[in-house]
Amino acid sequence: MEDARREALDYADRNREATLAQLVEFLGIPSVSQRPADRENIRRAAEWIASRLESVPTARTEIVSTDGNPVVYAExxxxxxxxxxxxxxxxxxxxxxxxxxxxxxxxxEPVTSGDELYARGASDNKGMIMACVAAVEAAARSGGLPINVKFMIEGEEEIGSVSLPSFLSAHREMLSCDFVLNPDVGMLGKELPTIFYGLRGMFSCRLKIRGPSQDLHSGGFGGIVRNPIHALCELVAGLHDDEGRVVLPGFYESVRPLTDEERAVMASLPLDEESYLRQSGVPELWGDSDFAPVERAGGRPALDVVCMEGGTRKAAIPSEAEALLTIRLVPDQTPAEVHAQLVSHLKSHVPSSVRWNLEDCEGFPASITDRDAPGVKALARSLEAVWGRPPVYHRSGGSIAAVGQLQETLGVDSVLTGFSLPDDRIHGPNEKLHLPTWSRGVKALVHFLYELAEPAASR
Amino acid sequence: MEDARREALDYADRNREATLAQLVEFLGIPSVSQRPADRENIRRAAEWIASRLESVPTARTEIVSTDGNPVVYAExxxxxxxxxxxxxxxxxxxxxxxxxxxxxxxxxEPVTSGDELYARGASDNKGMIMACVAAVEAAARSGGLPINVKFMIEGEEEIGSVSLPSFLSAHREMLSCDFVLNPDVGMLGKELPTIFYGLRGMFSCRLKIRGPSQDLHSGGFGGIVRNPIHALCELVAGLHDDEGRVVLPGFYESVRPLTDEERAVMASLPLDEESYLRQSGVPELWGDSDFAPVERAGGRPALDVVCMEGGTRKAAIPSEAEALLTIRLVPDQTPAEVHAQLVSHLKSHVPSSVRWNLEDCEGFPASITDRDAPGVKALARSLEAVWGRPPVYHRSGGSIAAVGQLQETLGVDSVLTGFSLPDDRIHGPNEKLHLPTWSRGVKALVHFLYELAEPAASR
Known part of the structure; x- marks a missing residue:
C-alpha cells in the first residue's frame, strides 16, 4: 500500500496544472445561490462537477433534484x-x-497572480472540492481506492442548506458512511494545519419596522411622526450593552462555558489582537472584554445586523425600514430559544409609535465533535505528514448547516478542516486561494485515504 | 377691466378640458432630476413647457442653459x-x-379616477405650473394681460436648485420683478385656501461609517470587530433625546421663537393631532411635546435620516454603512451652523473602533415673508373671491431653495400658495391632484392678475 500511496502522491503532483485549469473553468460559473435568477448557473455548476466526478472515475454519479438546488452525489x-x-x-x-x-x-474570470488565484469561490468552496477530487482521482488511478469514497456536493450552503435535511432523509442508505470529511472551514495560518472540532450555529431573521402608511414628505411631517429608520436604529443600538454583550433576556444562560483546556489551547494559537487587527483593518477591536478575541470568535455567541435598508429619497420619511439580523450560536443555545428571547426583547422595547414584525426566521444549532475519533486521528497524521507538524485544534466562528443536519439525520460526525487561509477574504471582494497551500492540501488528502485504510496502530 | 376679468374666467372654464389633456401629456415625461440618466427626459420636459408657454402666447420664451438642468423663461x-x-x-x-x-x-401614465388625477408630478409641480399657464392664457386671450408677467420654470427643485443661484446672478435684469408667485406649497384643506409666509430651510449630508477594510465573514469576525451598521445605528439613535429633541450642541439656540400670535393662529388651523394621525397612518405621533404638532412642522427644526444603507449579504460584516441626513431649518438657523454642530457632535460621539466622514454637505436657510405685502393682499382677495372665505396664513414645514435664492440674489420676496392638498402624497407613491380644487385655483389666479392691476383700495 505504501507503493500505491507514493504513486498517488506522484500522480497528484503531475496532474496539478491540469486540475488547476479545471478549477478555473469551474470558478467561471457564477453559481450564486442567493439569487433565484442564477438558477441556470446553479444547474451548470452542478453539471460541471458531476461530469468531473464521473471522470475520476467514480462508479456512480448522479445529479439529485431537491426542492431547491440539486445535490451532486458520487460514489x-x-x-x-x-x-x-x-x-x-x-x-x-x-x-x-x-x-x-x-x-x-x-x-x-479567475486571475492568477504569483501564488494566488483570485475568484469568487476560489477558497469557498470550489477550490476545496477540487482538492478532494484531485486526491481521490490520484488514488483511484494508482492501484485503486484503498477505502470507500462518497461525494455529496450541495448547492445551497450559502443559503443555510435549506433543502438538505429532506435530501438526507430521503437518501439515508445511499449516504451511509463512517464519517464526513468537510474541508469548508480552513486553516489558521499557512504553516498551521488545523482541525476544527466546533462550529457556531446560526439564527437569522428580518426585523421590519413600519411607520406611516406611505412615504411622507419630510417637510410636512419631520418632527411629527416617528421615522422608522430612527426607531430601527434605536432598536439595533439597544441590542448590545456598552461592553459589547448582547442584552437579549437570558441570552448567555445556555452558553456552554469554555473549559480551561480549551482556553489554554486558544491562547496558544497565533490569533492574538494584532492578527485580528491586521486581518480586518479596523482601528481597534471591539467586544466583550471578559474573553479574548479568539475566544469570542470560536466560543461565544455574536449578534450582527448584516444588512440594513430604509428610505430611497432625499425628501421623504420612509414607511418602513428593515434589518437582517444574524446571531451566531454556540453550544448549547438553540435557534428557538434565541428567537423567543428576541421576540421578548422587541415586545418590551419597540416604541408604540411604530409597528414591527419578524420575517424569515430560521436557524440551526452549533456543533461540537469528538477530537479522538478515528477520522480525526487519520487526518491529523496526514496533515503532519505534509506540514511536518501536528495540526492545531480549534472551534470555528463560522457556521455550516450541513454539519448539524448530517449529525441529526444520519448520525454521522463531520471532520472539519480546509486549506483556505485567514486572509483569503471568503464572502468578500477579491476572494483568493493560496496555491502552494492548496497543493499541500491535495497531498494531505491523498495521505488521508491511505491513513484511513491502514491506521497507524495496525502498521 | 371687470368685463375682461369675466371673459377670462369664462375662457378658463371653456378651456379646462384642453388644459388637463395637456397636463396629462406633460406628466407623461419622467423628468426626475435625481438621476443623471434622466437627462433626456429633463430636456423633453423643458422643451414641452417652453413650447406650451409660447402658445399662451408669450412675447418671448427661452430655454436657458445652466451648469445643470435648463431653466425655461418666458415673459x-x-x-x-x-x-x-x-x-x-x-x-x-x-x-x-x-x-x-x-x-x-x-x-x-396618468389615470383619472373620479375627481383625482394620479401621476408623479400631478401636484408637485406640473399641475401648478399648468394652473398658472391656464390663468395667464385666459387673460391674454381676453383683452390682453392687465399686468406684466414672467415665468421662471426650473428643473432642479427636487435636488436643491443647485444651479439656480448662478442663473439668477447671470440674468438679474431679465428676471427683475415686483415679486414672485410660487404655487409650490399647497393648501391646508379643500376649503382652506392658504398663503404661506414661511418655509423651512434644509441642510443635508451623508454620514459614512467605515469599519473593516473589506467585508468580513461574520462567522470569523462576529463579536470581534465593531459592525459599522451597529455604530451608525448608535449614532443615529443618539441624535435625539427621549423627548424627540435634537441633541446637537446649541441646535436650538438660534431658533427664532414662535410669537404668541403665530401660536394662536396655528392653534386655530384644522391641523390637530387627529388630522396628522389620519394623514400619516401612524399609530401615534412623536416629537417634542413642548410644541403642538402643527408648531413642530411649521416653526421648529427637525432632523431625519431619510435613507440608510449598509451590507448586502447574509454572512458578512460590511466594511461601511451610510446614512443620508436632512435637517429642516427654521429662522434664524444657518446651514453652516448646523453643519458645525453636527461635526462637533460626531467628533465626540463616534466610537474609536470605526472611522467616519461627512460627504455632500449642502443647504439653504429658511425664509419668512411679509404678510402685508401688496402681492399677498391681492392673492388673499383672489382666493376669497373663489372660496368665499379669506385664506389662512401658515408657515410650511417644507423647503424650497429657490425662495431664499430669489430673496438673496434679486431681493424679491415670494408669495407662497398652491392648490395641492395635504393628502396628495407628493414625493410618495400614488401622488395625485384634486381636479375641482385645481380648477378653483386657476380661477383664483385669473382674479389675481386683475387684483394686482387694480388693487381693492383704488376701486
Whole structure:
C-alpha cells in the first residue's frame, strides 16, 4: 500500500496544472445561490462537477433534484464492506460577489497572480472540492481506492442548506458512511494545519419596522411622526450593552462555558489582537472584554445586523425600514430559544409609535465533535505528514448547516478542516486561494485515504 | 377691466378640458432630476413647457442653459412699465417615483379616477405650473394681460436648485420683478385656501461609517470587530433625546421663537393631532411635546435620516454603512451652523473602533415673508373671491431653495400658495391632484392678475 500511496502522491503532483485549469473553468460559473435568477448557473455548476466526478472515475454519479438546488452525489465502493467509508462534503454554490466595484478583477474570470488565484469561490468552496477530487482521482488511478469514497456536493450552503435535511432523509442508505470529511472551514495560518472540532450555529431573521402608511414628505411631517429608520436604529443600538454583550433576556444562560483546556489551547494559537487587527483593518477591536478575541470568535455567541435598508429619497420619511439580523450560536443555545428571547426583547422595547414584525426566521444549532475519533486521528497524521507538524485544534466562528443536519439525520460526525487561509477574504471582494497551500492540501488528502485504510496502530 | 376679468374666467372654464389633456401629456415625461440618466427626459420636459408657454402666447420664451438642468423663461410685458410685474415660479422636474411597486398605476401614465388625477408630478409641480399657464392664457386671450408677467420654470427643485443661484446672478435684469408667485406649497384643506409666509430651510449630508477594510465573514469576525451598521445605528439613535429633541450642541439656540400670535393662529388651523394621525397612518405621533404638532412642522427644526444603507449579504460584516441626513431649518438657523454642530457632535460621539466622514454637505436657510405685502393682499382677495372665505396664513414645514435664492440674489420676496392638498402624497407613491380644487385655483389666479392691476383700495 505504501507503493500505491507514493504513486498517488506522484500522480497528484503531475496532474496539478491540469486540475488547476479545471478549477478555473469551474470558478467561471457564477453559481450564486442567493439569487433565484442564477438558477441556470446553479444547474451548470452542478453539471460541471458531476461530469468531473464521473471522470475520476467514480462508479456512480448522479445529479439529485431537491426542492431547491440539486445535490451532486458520487460514489466508489470498490474497497469493499470491510473498508471504511468516508463521504466528502462540498458545496458548488458561492456567495454573491456584490459589491462588484470592490473587486480588482471580474470575480468570475479567475486571475492568477504569483501564488494566488483570485475568484469568487476560489477558497469557498470550489477550490476545496477540487482538492478532494484531485486526491481521490490520484488514488483511484494508482492501484485503486484503498477505502470507500462518497461525494455529496450541495448547492445551497450559502443559503443555510435549506433543502438538505429532506435530501438526507430521503437518501439515508445511499449516504451511509463512517464519517464526513468537510474541508469548508480552513486553516489558521499557512504553516498551521488545523482541525476544527466546533462550529457556531446560526439564527437569522428580518426585523421590519413600519411607520406611516406611505412615504411622507419630510417637510410636512419631520418632527411629527416617528421615522422608522430612527426607531430601527434605536432598536439595533439597544441590542448590545456598552461592553459589547448582547442584552437579549437570558441570552448567555445556555452558553456552554469554555473549559480551561480549551482556553489554554486558544491562547496558544497565533490569533492574538494584532492578527485580528491586521486581518480586518479596523482601528481597534471591539467586544466583550471578559474573553479574548479568539475566544469570542470560536466560543461565544455574536449578534450582527448584516444588512440594513430604509428610505430611497432625499425628501421623504420612509414607511418602513428593515434589518437582517444574524446571531451566531454556540453550544448549547438553540435557534428557538434565541428567537423567543428576541421576540421578548422587541415586545418590551419597540416604541408604540411604530409597528414591527419578524420575517424569515430560521436557524440551526452549533456543533461540537469528538477530537479522538478515528477520522480525526487519520487526518491529523496526514496533515503532519505534509506540514511536518501536528495540526492545531480549534472551534470555528463560522457556521455550516450541513454539519448539524448530517449529525441529526444520519448520525454521522463531520471532520472539519480546509486549506483556505485567514486572509483569503471568503464572502468578500477579491476572494483568493493560496496555491502552494492548496497543493499541500491535495497531498494531505491523498495521505488521508491511505491513513484511513491502514491506521497507524495496525502498521 | 371687470368685463375682461369675466371673459377670462369664462375662457378658463371653456378651456379646462384642453388644459388637463395637456397636463396629462406633460406628466407623461419622467423628468426626475435625481438621476443623471434622466437627462433626456429633463430636456423633453423643458422643451414641452417652453413650447406650451409660447402658445399662451408669450412675447418671448427661452430655454436657458445652466451648469445643470435648463431653466425655461418666458415673459409678456405688454402691460407697460407702470403696471406691476409678477414672476411665476415653477419646476418641471419631479421626485423619483421609487418604490414603483407601491404605485397602483404607472406613475408616468396618468389615470383619472373620479375627481383625482394620479401621476408623479400631478401636484408637485406640473399641475401648478399648468394652473398658472391656464390663468395667464385666459387673460391674454381676453383683452390682453392687465399686468406684466414672467415665468421662471426650473428643473432642479427636487435636488436643491443647485444651479439656480448662478442663473439668477447671470440674468438679474431679465428676471427683475415686483415679486414672485410660487404655487409650490399647497393648501391646508379643500376649503382652506392658504398663503404661506414661511418655509423651512434644509441642510443635508451623508454620514459614512467605515469599519473593516473589506467585508468580513461574520462567522470569523462576529463579536470581534465593531459592525459599522451597529455604530451608525448608535449614532443615529443618539441624535435625539427621549423627548424627540435634537441633541446637537446649541441646535436650538438660534431658533427664532414662535410669537404668541403665530401660536394662536396655528392653534386655530384644522391641523390637530387627529388630522396628522389620519394623514400619516401612524399609530401615534412623536416629537417634542413642548410644541403642538402643527408648531413642530411649521416653526421648529427637525432632523431625519431619510435613507440608510449598509451590507448586502447574509454572512458578512460590511466594511461601511451610510446614512443620508436632512435637517429642516427654521429662522434664524444657518446651514453652516448646523453643519458645525453636527461635526462637533460626531467628533465626540463616534466610537474609536470605526472611522467616519461627512460627504455632500449642502443647504439653504429658511425664509419668512411679509404678510402685508401688496402681492399677498391681492392673492388673499383672489382666493376669497373663489372660496368665499379669506385664506389662512401658515408657515410650511417644507423647503424650497429657490425662495431664499430669489430673496438673496434679486431681493424679491415670494408669495407662497398652491392648490395641492395635504393628502396628495407628493414625493410618495400614488401622488395625485384634486381636479375641482385645481380648477378653483386657476380661477383664483385669473382674479389675481386683475387684483394686482387694480388693487381693492383704488376701486
Amino acid at each position: 466508489s465502493l470498490e474497497a469493499g464492506e470491510s473498508a471504511p467509508t468516508v463521504m466528502f462534503y462540498g458545496h458548488y454554490d458561492v456567495q454573491s460577489a456584490a459589491p462588484l466595484d470592490a473587486w480588482d478583477n471580474d470575480p468570475y | 409678456s410685458l405688454e402691460a407697460g412699465e407702470s403696471a406691476p410685474t409678477v414672476m411665476f415660479y415653477g419646476h418641471y422636474d419631479v421626485q423619483s417615483a421609487a418604490p414603483l411597486d407601491a404605485w397602483d398605476n404607472d406613475p408616468y
